[in-house]
Amino acid sequence: MRKIDELLSEYGESHQNSTNKAIHWICVPAIFFSIVGLIWSIPSGFLHSNLSVSPYANWATIILVLVLAYYIALSLSLAIGMAAFSVLCLFLANQLAAIDIAPLWQLSLGIFVIAWIGQFYGHKVEGKKPSFLKDIQFLMIGPAWLMHFIYKKIGIPY
Incomplete structure (x- = not known):
């Protein structure tokens, strides 16, 4: 089994509950974006x-x-999707910084805190600890885990 398959499978073990999954679809991209910001x-x-x-x-x-x-080391295909999402995050960060409703770091910090509260609530509902508490690299696998579902839905091998 490829390393990416092992990582996605292990990550998925603590993400079975539908409420937790739904929360992850919102919070994982929000956290990724907030870190970029x-x-x-x-x-x-x-x-x-x-x-x-x-x-x-x-x-x-x-x-x-x-x-x-x-991501390239794990899967070139997933890395392409993550590159597209990364470009989107850079674009949004630039736009938020340009409109200057508040400093980007403050907006990003607020998103970060709210999204992590959501994540921990999702894991409370799940009844399992977040994967990154076992292995820090799962902080990087979360976004790829979501991307792999998108790839499956549209028929792109990862």
């Missing part, structure tokens, strides 16, 4: 002055490249 908010003046004036020349883009390398 928090990292986006780290000052990146060095990057702007030496690489480009693009708003995408920031720490979030650099970190997401590393995250995508992890």
